[in-house]
Amino acid sequence: xxxTNVRARVDAGLLINDAAKLLPDRSRRMxxxxxxxxxxxALLTGCDIVDGPTSERALRIVSHFNDWVQARxxxxxxxxxxxxxxxxxxxxxxNGYYPEEQAPDVDEDRYxxxxxxxxxNKQSWTLDQLYALPQETQITRLVCVEGxxxxxxxxGAPLSDxxxxxxxxxxxxxxxxxxxxxxxxxxxxxxALHAQTQMTFTYDGxxxxxxxGFPMRIRIPTKLGFKNPKYVVGLAVLNNYxxxxxxxxxxxxxxxx
Amino acid sequence: MADTANIGRAAGVSGPHTGEPAIHPLYxxxxxxxxxxxxxVMIGSGWQIYNAAPLFPFRFPQSAxxxxxxxxxxxxFAAMWVLVVNGLVYVTLAFATGRFRRKLLPIRPAEVxxxxxxxxxxxxxxxxxxSYNAVQKLLYAGILLTGAVIVLSGxxxxxPVQFRELAFLFGGYESARVVHxxxxxxxxxxxxxxxxxxxLVPKSLRAMIRGR
Numbered sequence: 001x002x003x004t005n006v007r008a009r010v011d012a013g014l015l016i017n018d019a020a021k022l023l024p025d026r027s028r029r030m031x032x033x034x035x036x037x038x039x040x041x042a043l044l045t046g047c048d049i050v051d052g053p054t055s056e057r058a059l060r061i062v063s064h065f066n067d068w069v070q071a072r073x074x075x076x077x078x079x080x081x082x083x084x085x086x087x088x089x090x091x092x093x094x095n096g097y098y099p100e101e102q103a104p105d106v107d108e109d110r111y112x113x114x115x116x117x118x119x120x121n122k123q124s125w126t127l128d129q130l131y132a133l134p135q136e137t138q139i140t141r142l143v144c145v146e147g148x149x150x151x152x153x154x155x156g157a158p159l160s161d162x163x164x165x166x167x168x169x170x171x172x173x174x175x176x177x178x179x180x181x182x183x184x185x186x187x188x189x190x191x192a193l194h195a196q197t198q199m200t201f202t203y204d205g206x207x208x209x210x211x212x213g214f215p216m217r218i219r220i221p222t223k224l225g226f227k228n229p230k231y232v233v234g235l236a237v238l239n240n241y242x243x244x245x246x247x248x249x250x251x252x253x254x255x256x257x
Numbered sequence: 258m259a260d261t262a263n264i265g266r267a268a269g270v271s272g273p274h275t276g277e278p279a280i281h282p283l284y285x286x287x288x289x290x291x292x293x294x295x296x297x298v299m300i301g302s303g304w305q306i307y308n309a310a311p312l313f314p315f316r317f318p319q320s321a322x323x324x325x326x327x328x329x330x331x332x333x334f335a336a337m338w339v340l341v342v343n344g345l346v347y348v349t350l351a352f353a354t355g356r357f358r359r360k361l362l363p364i365r366p367a368e369v370x371x372x373x374x375x376x377x378x379x380x381x382x383x384x385x386x387x388s389y390n391a392v393q394k395l396l397y398a399g400i401l402l403t404g405a406v407i408v409l410s411g412x413x414x415x416x417p418v419q420f421r422e423l424a425f426l427f428g429g430y431e432s433a434r435v436v437h438x439x440x441x442x443x444x445x446x447x448x449x450x451x452x453x454x455x456x457l458v459p460k461s462l463r464a465m466i467r468g469r
Contacts, residue, residue: 059328062335073419080418141430143417146309146326149430222418250327252334257418 063252070254076190080221080257083139088204089150094211095225097183097245103210104180104231111215117176117236120167127215131201133157133165138196140221142228143257145246154219156200160193168237176242177218178234185229185244187220188254196221199232224255279468280387285356286465288347295343296444298322298336303441305329312438334415341408348401357401364394383458400447407440 094100112124137155144150163170170193176186191197200219201208208214213230220228226246236242247253281289301322308316309326323329351357368391375381376392389397413424413433427433455462463469 059331059335062338063331066334073416075419078419078421081421141417143430144310145330147306147312147414147434148310246327250331252330257416 066252067254070256071188071190074188074190074222074256076194078222080140080196083141083151085139085153087151088139088153092150092152092203092212093148095144096230098181100211105210106180106215106231106233108215111233113216113232114178114234115166115236116234117238118169118172119163119237122166130157130199130216133162133199135201136198138198138219138221140196140219142219142221142225144225145251145255153204154198154200154217155202155205156198156216156219158195159197159199159218160195162199163192163237172237172239174238174240174242176236176238177229177232178236179229180231180233183229183231183245184242185227185247186238186242186253187223187227191220191222191256194220194222222257224251224257226251227255277469280464281468282354282356283468284347284350286468288343288350289465291339291343292347295336295340296448298332299340300441300445302329302332302336306333307438312434337411344404344408360389361394361398364391364398369395383461386458386461386464396447396450400444403440403443403447407437407444410434410437410440 094103096103108127111127113130114124115122135155135157137153139151139153141149141151159175163175168175170189172189174186174188175192176184178184187197196219198219200213200217201215203209203212208217213232216232217230218228218232227244241253243253304317304321305323306326306329308319308321309329321329323332372381372391376390381390381392409423410427410433412420413427414430414437417424417430417433424430424433427436455465
């Protein structure tokens with residue numbers, strides 16, 4: 001796991017990738033920056049609330065409200081649609097905040113899934129141990145926050161089985177994931193326990209390729225793509241909110257489908 | 258028109274000619290301008306979201322609302338509450354007071370053809386802005402339906418799993434995106450025409466501000 005090395009390369013290549021074009025000006029964390037274009041709206045409202053920290057704060061409050069609404073809309077028994085093999089999108093797109101060739105190259109022999117937080121057994125898991133878990137296959141649609149979607153075939157162990165196996169506190173609020181390149185995200189416990197939420201080890205019958213998150217991706221067909229972390233090396237069961245890479249940059253946290 | 262007048266009086270608005278019913282009662286004017294603002298924010302932020310993964314080979318100006326995708330999404334999913342709550346208030350009151358039936362019905366194809374012909378040759382009169390001509394009736398009824406379509410297709414895109422029946426109704430997630438886009442395009446076209454007409458017939462703009 002050349003984590004540090006990878007992270008440095010990721011930073012250098014930020015502006016190369018198509019997805020990276022969507023990143024905000026790195027000198028400024030503010031995501032509302034087009035004052036000129038908002039002139040008309042500012043005129044309409046007669047004050048300068050459209051741009052700047054006040055509106056950013058207000059929008060974040062609404063986003064938290066939307067987290068609450070979505071948690072209530074979420075039906076834990078409702079399954080995402082599944083599709084026939086013929087519907088699979090080929091080639092399935094790579095997406096990340098760095099170009100494909102900078103995706104982290106995780107050493108499978110040294111790989112360990114590290115566990116933390118509210119779990120009884122914090123022993124790390126090797127890849128062989130993970131592969132030995134009972135597995136399921138799903139052909140589902142991945143919906144990206146950018147709007148596009150693609151259908152893929154993923155196999156792996158249901159996350160709910162794994163959480164029970166490690167003696168996780170299933171009444172805890174969050175499951176947080178840490179990835180090899182420094183990415184992170186967190187999800188609500190009801191979604192973690194959803195029947196289709198999967199620790200994915202293969203894509204379309206092949207060991208998960210690097211571009212799709214080798215050695216393990218968390219596949220969640222009830223959440224937007226950026227809530228489906230790749231290259232997962234750590235899992236923590238928590239009661240405190242930890243956000244995530246994109247969530248800290250303004251994407252809505254719950255992002256349920 | 259009695260009910261309209263009552264609402265206007267109840268709300269304390271009878272305009273300069275006290276006693277006469279307002280052309281647009283207070284609830285119409287308030288919800289109209291809140292809607293105008295919400296729609297502008299929804300379009301501006303929607304263009305920003307579109308730019309992240311364009312459906313067609315063009316992009317909107319990068320100056321669209323929000324600065325980048327996350328900002329666009331935050332604006333879109335904030336303004337949607339204003340749009341929907343305000344829209345429900347308006348639709349409920351307009352149904353309850355009979356405004357829809359009185360102002361928009363009936364729409365007869367022959368009258369639409371006649372008024373459209375008159376409009377295109379510059380002969381359509383705008384003396385009585387209190388009652389709509391057939392083209393107005395058709396366009397206002399059409400934009401209400403488009404509003405319903407854009408909200409429902411938006412819900413289908415937002416929650417294609419929780420509202421999967423709705424997404425199915427639009428032909429699935431990807432077709433719901435296309436429907437959502439064309440509903441936006443229809444609303445933008447309507448908006449251009451609507452603003453041009455309001456400027457050509459300034460008393461209609463005045464009525465939407467002062468009631469008459």
